[in-house]
Amino acid sequence: MAGVKSVSNRKQLAVKVMSKVTTFDSLLGDGKLAAAVLDGLLDGIVLVSLQGEVVYVNKAFEKMLGYKADELVGRAVLELPTYQGKKKNSEKAAAIFKQVIETGYADPIDMDALSKDGKKIPLSFTASVIKDNDGSPRTFVAVVRDITERNKMEEALRRSEQMSSGMLLTAGTGIYLLQEGRFQYVNRLFEETSGYSSDEVKGKYSLDYVHPDDREFVHRKAVEILKGESSLPYEYRLIRKDGEAVWLLDRLMSIHYDGKRSVLGSAMDISDIKKAEKQIREYTSQLEALFNIGLTASKTLDISELLGNVIDKVLHATGFNAVGIFLFDQHTRKVVLMAHRGVSNGLLRNAERMKFNEDFTALVARSGKSIIVQDVSTESRVRPMGFEGEGIESFAVVPIMSKEQVLGVVAIGSHSVHQFPLSTMRLLDTITMQIGMAIDNARLYERALHLAFTDNLTGLYNRRYLLDQLDREFARVARNESSISLLMIDLDGLKKINDQFGHNEGDVVLKKVAKILKQNTRSSDVASRWGGDEFVLLAPDTDSKSAYILAERIRYQVEHCLPKVAGQELTITISVGLAAYPGSVSCVTELLKRADDAMYNAKGLGKNQVCVYANAQS
Numbered sequence: 001m002a003g004v005k006s007v008s009n010r011k012q013l014a015v016k017v018m019s020k021v022t023t024f025d026s027l028l029g030d031g032k033l034a035a036a037v038l039d040g041l042l043d044g045i046v047l048v049s050l051q052g053e054v055v056y057v058n059k060a061f062e063k064m065l066g067y068k069a070d071e072l073v074g075r076a077v078l079e080l081p082t083y084q085g086k087k088k089n090s091e092k093a094a095a096i097f098k099q100v101i102e103t104g105y106a107d108p109i110d111m112d113a114l115s116k117d118g119k120k121i122p123l124s125f126t127a128s129v130i131k132d133n134d135g136s137p138r139t140f141v142a143v144v145r146d147i148t149e150r151n152k153m154e155e156a157l158r159r160s161e162q163m164s165s166g167m168l169l170t171a172g173t174g175i176y177l178l179q180e181g182r183f184q185y186v187n188r189l190f191e192e193t194s195g196y197s198s199d200e201v202k203g204k205y206s207l208d209y210v211h212p213d214d215r216e217f218v219h220r221k222a223v224e225i226l227k228g229e230s231s232l233p234y235e236y237r238l239i240r241k242d243g244e245a246v247w248l249l250d251r252l253m254s255i256h257y258d259g260k261r262s263v264l265g266s267a268m269d270i271s272d273i274k275k276a277e278k279q280i281r282e283y284t285s286q287l288e289a290l291f292n293i294g295l296t297a298s299k300t301l302d303i304s305e306l307l308g309n310v311i312d313k314v315l316h317a318t319g320f321n322a323v324g325i326f327l328f329d330q331h332t333r334k335v336v337l338m339a340h341r342g343v344s345n346g347l348l349r350n351a352e353r354m355k356f357n358e359d360f361t362a363l364v365a366r367s368g369k370s371i372i373v374q375d376v377s378t379e380s381r382v383r384p385m386g387f388e389g390e391g392i393e394s395f396a397v398v399p400i401m402s403k404e405q406v407l408g409v410v411a412i413g414s415h416s417v418h419q420f421p422l423s424t425m426r427l428l429d430t431i432t433m434q435i436g437m438a439i440d441n442a443r444l445y446e447r448a449l450h451l452a453f454t455d456n457l458t459g460l461y462n463r464r465y466l467l468d469q470l471d472r473e474f475a476r477v478a479r480n481e482s483s484i485s486l487l488m489i490d491l492d493g494l495k496k497i498n499d500q501f502g503h504n505e506g507d508v509v510l511k512k513v514a515k516i517l518k519q520n521t522r523s524s525d526v527a528s529r530w531g532g533d534e535f536v537l538l539a540p541d542t543d544s545k546s547a548y549i550l551a552e553r554i555r556y557q558v559e560h561c562l563p564k565v566a567g568q569e570l571t572i573t574i575s576v577g578l579a580a581y582p583g584s585v586s587c588v589t590e591l592l593k594r595a596d597d598a599m600y601n602a603k604g605l606g607k608n609q610v611c612v613y614a615n616a617q618s
Helices: 011-020 023-026 030-037 060-063 087-103 147-159 165-169 190-195 212-226 271-297 303-318 345-353 360-367 382-385 422-453 464-482 494-501 503-518 546-561 588-604
Strands: 044-048 055-056 105-114 119-132 139-145 174-179 182-185 235-241 243-258 260-269 321-331 336-341 371-373 393-401 405-414 483-491 528-530 534-540 574-581 611-614
Touching: 023 483, 044 060, 060 139, 087 105, 087 119, 087 139, 119 147, 119 271, 119 534, 147 235, 174 190, 174 243, 174 422, 182 190, 212 235, 212 243, 243 271, 303 321, 303 336, 303 405, 303 422, 321 393, 336 405, 360 393, 360 405, 393 422, 393 494, 405 422, 464 483, 464 528, 464 534, 464 574, 483 503, 483 546, 483 588, 494 503, 503 528, 503 534, 503 546, 503 611, 534 546, 546 574, 574 588, 588 611
Parallel strands: 574 611
Antiparallel strands: 044 055, 044 139, 105 119, 119 139, 174 182, 174 260, 235 243, 243 260, 321 336, 321 405, 371 393, 393 405, 483 534, 483 574, 528 534
16 A cells, blocks of 8 residues: 655645534644645544544545545544444444543554445544643544455455465465474565565574564464464564565464475565554644644744743654744844754854854745755854754754745754655644744734724823723732832923914924833833823832932923924923822822822923922922
8 A cells, every 4th residue: 555645735625624614723723734734645534523523534535435524524423324234343433432532542443334325345444642732632533544455455365375376476465384483485475575585585484584573472473373362463574685674464374284284374565554654643743743833822922922832842843952933023134033942052142143144044034945954064154153062963944934924934953964854844834834823913913902002193102001000000019018100291382382383293292202201211111191282101119209300300301302393493391290109199090180180280380390299289
């Protein structure tokens, strides 16, 4: 049987599945990403929920049994029409389902299924479980293979055992005869499979050709079969003449030949099948890894936290030893390191010092094309980066894309020379696509927050945000027995400026005052536009004395900024009211009211000054 191969991603399947199975996305992350893996398989793939319901079947399964996905999705897996009239097959499926729940994987079981047109189809059926990031089962994946041709070959083998030696020569399996454990005869196909001629193995002990790790197992299974304790075929590795190990599926029977008790064996080369099974296991592992990456990325909208959480999952999914995630700054045209594992700070500093045109990460970010270095010792451009002592022998740099725009790169390294096959690069592309979508979502969320809490004209926070922060900070400083100050600021004479020069020129003045407020605030402060010509500055952990110094500095800078309005410099001033906690206020409402009273007192005393609430009442 040919090995399972991936084919190009067909978006139509993802769209079709997502329209039919509302739980597919929740089970395996992004539906399009999962479809890209599943759609190309030649074997049938069935996804089953923990409740035992079919949630997805691929095209190969539809073709195999003639049922469309619509006819199977949503039905209990143990009550599918493929089991009608076949109680034993239903019981086999139930046994597999139970084994998967208990152990996470079930060995292949042969069984018959009924196609939609009533034909009996022999199948080989196995299943495994996909777990989430916490190790809890999320869904079951079943791999179904049509074994019609294999059964035909086995039937031919049973007939050939009773035929003449001439028929043995043309048999579809490797046939051999043993007496006292030594080869007496091998047919042509066994010669081709082993690489040895009949004369080379005749009289030789058969176990000498079995892989050393499998010899004890083969001997035990052969004894069980010859004693009648088992009739099942078994698998093992045979060492060919060229030293390569090949997997065989062997069947034995005891016969009398030439007056002696003998063993007749028929061995089928199943190396391709074993490779296919390995690929399916790898696909399952990759699906699990992609699911966990998507799940991790969905838990936060903070980009730094997101990348920090995802980076360990990237290493686990790829099996590499080092990784760094860089984001591309469109304004500075530089890449900025956001998260890393498995590399030293010295190497990262060297990478940051490299010129833009020499740096691999920048080249990938600019071109949107991956760069692969299979052996760092042969690549002159990496020598200045100082890979010596890092243990990294190979690395690749893959762009993080979203909506055809490069957002950054993932640089991933291996401690051994790595060839980076197409399957690895496809996995990296899928991972970076997931990261790109998560980053895009996080940035959209940040923009939405900015628009929701920012004054469009001045760029300061708006009244809604100020009130939210004021409640939060007031409660905090009250618990910590700290202080908080509030400045209520009114721009003197804005109406006169609007009337004389127009509202556009008045907006220039408002922006100028807002800029001065920004320049005089700490990261913990909140500068906001309260409305019209009024501003509010919240200063947590700041007492009245320190807040007064801050207010005077802002008032002085506003008075001397001299903005140009309609081509002429104007002197503008502000009146500032200050209230603080603890002091004469006990709640947020009082703090706002006292600061407002103090601001009006400053205006009443002639404007262009700072009044503290206590002074306002004297």
